[in-house]
Amino acid sequence: MVRGKTQMKRIENATSRQVTFSKRRNGLLKKAFELSVLCDAEVALIIFSPRGKLYEFSNCSMNKTIDRYQNRTKEIMCTNNQGLEDVQLEKEFDSFTMTKKLQHLEVCKRKLMGDSLDLCSMEELQQLERQIERSLTKIRSRKYQLLKEEITKLKEEEKMLLEENAALLKKVGSEWKHQDEAMDVETQLFIGPSDRRGGSGFLCRYLHNQPT
Template identity: 40%
Template structure:
C-alpha cells in the first residue's frame, strides 16, 4: 500500500512537529554522510529546532570554521566582518560605561568637579546626603547592638547565677573566672541534691558548697 503524500505546511501539533523534525534531521544527516563517503565531499549542515536547539553535521576530519573559511574564499564574501563589527561596538560601549563609572567614583571623592554645572553639582550633593544618611543609620544600629552585647556581658560578670546550666541538672549555676593564668569554673549544687564522689576528701555538699575545677589553657 502506497504511503499518502504529506502536505508541506507547518505541523500545528507540537509533539508531532518535534517527532517529524527528529526523523527528517536524522535522514538528512544520513544522506550527508553517504555523500561525504561516496563522493569525497566536504559537507556542513547547521540546524536549529523551534526551541533553538543546535544540531549539526560536519564531514570527518574537518570543522565548521574550515567550511565557512572555504566558503568565504570561493564566494568572496566576508562572513566574519559583521560579527567582528558587533564585537567592536560592544567593546566601545563597555569602555564608555567603565569611563563613566570611574568619573562618578572620582566625583564622589571630591575630584573631577570642574566639568559639572550647578544643577549637576546639586544632584551630586543630594545623592551624597542620602548616602550619608543611610551610613549614619547603619552606624547607630551597629552601636546599639554593641551596647546590648556589652550589657549582657556585664550581667554575666555581676550575677553568679547568670550562666550555663548543666544538661543533667546537677548544678544550678556555673561561674567562670581566672586563677593565676588558668581558667576555672565554680559549680554550685542544688539545695536538695546530694552526690557521691570517689574522692573521699570531699564532704557532703550543702547549699553553699562550691567545687572549683581548673582547666588547662
C-alpha cells in the first residue's frame, strides 16, 4: 500500500502528534550520529519535546561545541560589520572623488569661458588655447558636414522639381498641340461673311465660278 504524502502542518490529534514526534526524533538522532561518523563532523543536536523534555546528541562535548558556535557567530558578525564599514568607506570615497571631479570640471568650464584666468600660468593658458583650437576644429568640421548634407538634400529636391517641371511642360505642350489641330479643322470649315452688296461670300463665289 502506497503511503500518502504527509502535509507539513501541525498534527491536530495529540496521540498521532506524539507518535510522529517519537519516530522523527529517533530518526533525527540517528542521522546526526551517522553524519558525525561518516563525515567526521562535529555535531551537536538539541531537541525539546512539546512537554519540555530534553533530548540531545553530541559526538564531542556539548558545551565545547556551543562555545565554538558562539565564537564563530561573533566572528561572522564582526566580519559582516567590517564589510559594511568597508562598503560605507568606499561609498564615501566615491562621493568625495565625484565631488572633486565636478569641482575640477566647473573650474575648467569657467576657464574655457574666459573667466578665472588671473591665476593661470603661461603653460596653462597655452593648454587652454590648444584645447579651444581643437574644439573649434571639431565644430567647423561638424558644421561643414551639416552644410554638405543640406546642399545634397537641396540638389535632390531641385532635381525632383526639374523632373516635375519637365513632365508638366510635356503635358502642356501635348494639350496645346491638340488645340492647334482643332483650330486648323475649324478654319478649313469656316465660311466668310457676306459682302456689302449682298453677295454670298467667298465660298459662294468659288462654287459659282466652278464649271457645271
